Amino acid sequence: VFELYGDPADYAIRTVGLPRLDVTGACFGKVITSQAPTNAAFNWGLVLSHELAHVFALQLSRSRVPLWFTEGLSEMETARLRPEWRRHDDRALWRALAGGHLPSLASLSRSFVRGTDGEAAYMQAAAALAFLEQRFGFAKIRAALVAFGRGGVTGAVLATLAGQSLEDLDLAFRQYLGSRPGRNLDESARQVQQAVAHLHSGDHDSAERELRRAIELDPTEIDALVMLAQLLGDAGRTAEKLAVQTTILRLEPQSARLAKEVLLASATAGLVGTVAELAPLATFIDPADADVYATQGRALAAQGRHREAIRAFERALLFSPADPDGLHRRLAELFDRIGDTRSAASHRHEPGAPEPAAAGATRKPPAWVPQLPAAGLPPVVRPRSIPR
Numbered sequence: 001v002f003e004l005y006g007d008p009a010d011y012a013i014r015t016v017g018l019p020r021l022d023v024t025g026a027c028f029g030k031v032i033t034s035q036a037p038t039n040a041a042f043n044w045g046l047v048l049s050h051e052l053a054h055v056f057a058l059q060l061s062r063s064r065v066p067l068w069f070t071e072g073l074s075e076m077e078t079a080r081l082r083p084e085w086r087r088h089d090d091r092a093l094w095r096a097l098a099g100g101h102l103p104s105l106a107s108l109s110r111s112f113v114r115g116t117d118g119e120a121a122y123m124q125a126a127a128a129l130a131f132l133e134q135r136f137g138f139a140k141i142r143a144a145l146v147a148f149g150r151g152g153v154t155g156a157v158l159a160t161l162a163g164q165s166l167e168d169l170d171l172a173f174r175q176y177l178g179s180r181p182g183r184n185l186d187e188s189a190r191q192v193q194q195a196v197a198h199l200h201s202g203d204h205d206s207a208e209r210e211l212r213r214a215i216e217l218d219p220t221e222i223d224a225l226v227m228l229a230q231l232l233g234d235a236g237r238t239a240e241k242l243a244v245q246t247t248i249l250r251l252e253p254q255s256a257r258l259a260k261e262v263l264l265a266s267a268t269a270g271l272v273g274t275v276a277e278l279a280p281l282a283t284f285i286d287p288a289d290a291d292v293y294a295t296q297g298r299a300l301a302a303q304g305r306h307r308e309a310i311r312a313f314e315r316a317l318l319f320s321p322a323d324p325d326g327l328h329r330r331l332a333e334l335f336d337r338i339g340d341t342r343s344a345a346s347h348r349h350e351p352g353a354p355e356p357a358a359a360g361a362t363r364k365p366p367a368w369v370p371q372l373p374a375a376g377l378p379p380v381v382r383p384r385s386i387p388r
Helices: 008-016 044-060 067-081 090-098 105-113 118-136 138-149 154-162 166-178 183-201 204-217 222-234 238-251 256-268 272-283 290-302 306-318 324-337 341-348
Strands: 002-005 025-028 031-035 385-387
Touching: 002 008, 008 031, 025 044, 031 044, 044 067, 044 138, 044 385, 067 105, 067 118, 067 138, 067 385, 090 118, 090 166, 090 183, 105 118, 105 154, 105 166, 118 138, 118 154, 118 166, 138 154, 154 166, 183 204, 183 222, 204 222, 222 238, 238 256, 238 272, 256 272, 256 290, 272 290, 290 306, 290 324, 306 324, 324 341
Parallel strands: 002 031, 025 385
Antiparallel strands: 025 031
């Protein structure tokens, strides 16, 4: 059962009994609560997929699975479904490892409720489950859930899963983390700090060089990408800004404003393939935006994907579009192309739909690209959840 609330306060009260809640979803056995997707508050596809993964883990374990284990499993399964839904803040995990304060697997669950860096806890849990699957196979992970359900404690269950003591497993996991590139992350962070210093001094050229170096060292460095996009926008380098924003959206599809800005700017630039690719990302953040569906429909139509374009235009009509007449006209054309003359006629005779233009007449393009949002990008906020 999915309970989706249009009022964030109602969702919070239903979930924890208080009118404010900074997590985006909660799983209660077989019931999931969340804000409604139409609130455009987060990536609803990611959140509901993450919570649904909790349902299976909680049922198999009879709700006895450790918090870190089910969170790591949900992270892993969600990223497998759509790779762009993976968390990318590897730096938090690397710093905890390098600084000697990475929690043991036995104590990791406490980091979710007491730790100061929740992002690092999620990253460690996801990395731990990826390590366990890579080393021992997914069947062992499922068997561990069943063992937790029978009352097994973390140390005993993991020792059975791995065939070694929990201490040895912890050591193997840390070695696994240490084998991944980490120095580049710290160096990338230093480049970002230097870029900030250059920006404060007004040296934008040097700041740009530092930011590009940071991104070269760590292509998932979101802070550097956001700063570079803003710098390019301030300099009027629109095409370069759009390319960077597109990268940000592919890495962290969380902001409805950014998704729409990138989509509409790509449409204006004639990047049909990019629009067709990115439109589904935008609808996973705000599934009730008529402009997004109309833009998607035009890109699909330009690619000759007529039936998909029809679906996109029909969805646009559901959400009070600015130009319904133009959408009816395009739908009539598309239905004609696939041989559905009856549906084509229904859109031509829809109340308020314009008559077809005379042969050879020049049509004005419909107003399907609204004004782009103001410059600047919002901070990236990753969804968090509560499995119960």
